[in-house]
Amino acid sequence: METLKDTLLQLSSFSDQEVEDIISHFKPVTLKKKGRFLTNGRVCRQIAYVEKGSLIYLQTSPEGDHIAIDFAFEGEFVAYLQSFLTETPADIDIIANEPTHLLVISKERLYHLYEKYSKMERIGRLLLEEGLMKMAKGRTIFQTMDNRERYLYVMKHSSKILERIPQYHIATYLGIKPESLSRIRRSLTQ
Amino acid sequence: METLKDTLLQLSSFSDQEVEDIISHFKPVTLKKKGRFLTNGRVCRQIAYVEKGSLIYLQTSPEGDHIAIDFAFEGEFVAYLQSFLTETPADIDIIANEPTHLLVISKERLYHLYEKYSKMERIGRLLLEEGLMKMAKGRTIFQTMDNRERYLYVMKHSSKILERIPQYHIATYLGIKPESLSRIRRSLTQ
DNA sequence: CAATTTCATTGACAATTGTTAAGAAATCAT
DNA sequence: ATGATTTCTTAACAATTGTCAATGAAATTG
Known part of the structure; x- marks a missing residue:
């Protein structure tokens, strides 16, 4: 199992003491399926590390339907940078796709760590x-590939998505209708 | 005419002396039409301010055709951040769309200015x-809008593009073929 | 300015996708 | 477990886009 400690050590060279201190500033949070890490209209003031589970970044269109704009899995960090950096209200929700364990740190504490450890x-x-x-x-993928190519790209580079995310979310993520996704999948298995 | 001085003053509060000093670190560069600010394979080590003219960020697909991924006009800054930040070779060219006047500063000098003026x-x-x-x-625009909607969006929010960029570049920018763009344009004028 | 090249438009046809509706499969809650 | 809900697949038809080819307009070059 990949831990926050491993991930931090991969990104920079900390001593054991340093990593332990840094990790101690993260608080464990458990989300049930469909539980929210970020709610539309709120400012994203935290970053989370995904210990177990997965999350979906969901945008609600003017027509009211949900569009998946990103996903996060074990070993990845979660935040809505557009809101986190500018401190403006988020226009998306980030919800748990399944029971999920997070390690969460506030922007405040993070910046405090920046000062303590320049690394x-x-x-x-x-x-x-x-x-x-x-x-x-x-963006490039959308601009240069057709629907089938985009699906194959995700298949190759983020197979976790296909394995663990419902297809109607994958469809909106690819910018197509679930029916089109079904047709593409069928054409590939024959 | 909007100047670098105006733009800097809009972004932060400098004294007249400070702005003049900062501006003095930018070097004027003139590009002919199709002249390059950045060449595919090179690292982007400069940022430019567009005094006059316009530029196109052009990606070359594996099949060899050119795809416009962005544009820059008077009053905007130009750089390929992906290369500039990571110091990895760029996978695009940035070329002048017309005779263009730039004010260019190197990454080195810019970082030097960061230290001199924290603002x-x-x-x-x-x-x-x-x-x-x-x-x-x-990305969101590609994911949630169809071709006509994307064209209308550009029309509303970046009409300079429609006025000054050739249509075959606008077509690749929208992710469609020039013929489709023509049809969309016709359907809108009737 | 003429000659050449490049660019934009149009039409016909094929391929793909959206739409709508229905039914199968999987999942959830009691 | 089983009934209810949600999710996925399939089909038929309409709408859109890509492809190929041709034409005219516009821009570039010598």
Whole structure:
């Protein structure tokens, strides 16, 4: 099982004492299925590490239907950067896709850690860069691939999504209707 | 005419002396039409302010055709953040869409300014946040709108693009074929 | 300015997707 | 377990887009 400790050590070189101190500032939070980590209209003031389970970033369209814009699984960090950085209300919900264990740290405590351990800032920067890359990549995929290609891309690079996320969420994530996703899946298994 | 000075003053509160000093670190660069600010394979080590003209961020697909992923006009900053931040080779070109005047600063000098004027860091952070927002918004637009809606969105929010960028570039920017763009345009004028 | 190239539009046809509706399969709650 | 709900699949038809080819307009070049 991958732990927060492992993840932090992979991102920067901390001593054992340092990591333990850093980890002690994260609080365990348990979400039931459909429990919320972030609620539409609120400012995202926390970052979470996913110990177990998975989450879905869900946007509600003007017409009222839900669109999945991202997912998070074990070993990943969760935050809505657009809200976290600018301290403006989020336009999405982040909900648990299944019973989920998180380790949560507030923005305040995180910035406190930045000051205590300058190496910690590197982690913040890496998360920001990673977020930027992910968005950019996501956009490129939409701009350059057709629906089947996007599905194959997810299949290759994020198979966890296909294994653990309901298909009607995967469909909105790919920007298509569930029926189209079904057709694509059928055409691939024959 | 909007100047770099105006733009900096809008983003943060500098004294006249400070702005003049900051501006003095930018070097004027003139690009002919199709001239390059960034070349595929090189690391983006500069940020430019567009005084006059416009630029296109162009990606080359595996099949060899060009896809416009972004544009920049007067009063905006230009850089390929993915390369600039991580110092990895860019996978795009940034070329002038017309004769263009830039004010260019190197990453080195910019970071030097960050140390000299802490207020300057705010500008760096704002540019980063802006970049992140832009990517996220761009992705959402692809995920939730059909081709006509995306065209109308650009029409409403970035009409400069429609006025000054060739349509075959706008088409790739919208993720469609030039023929489809033509049909959408016709259906709107009738 | 003429000649050439590039770009935008149009039409016909094929392929794909959205829409609507129905039924099968899986999941949930009691 | 079993009935109820949710999720997934399938089909038929309409609408949209891609593809290919041709034409005219516009821009570029010498």
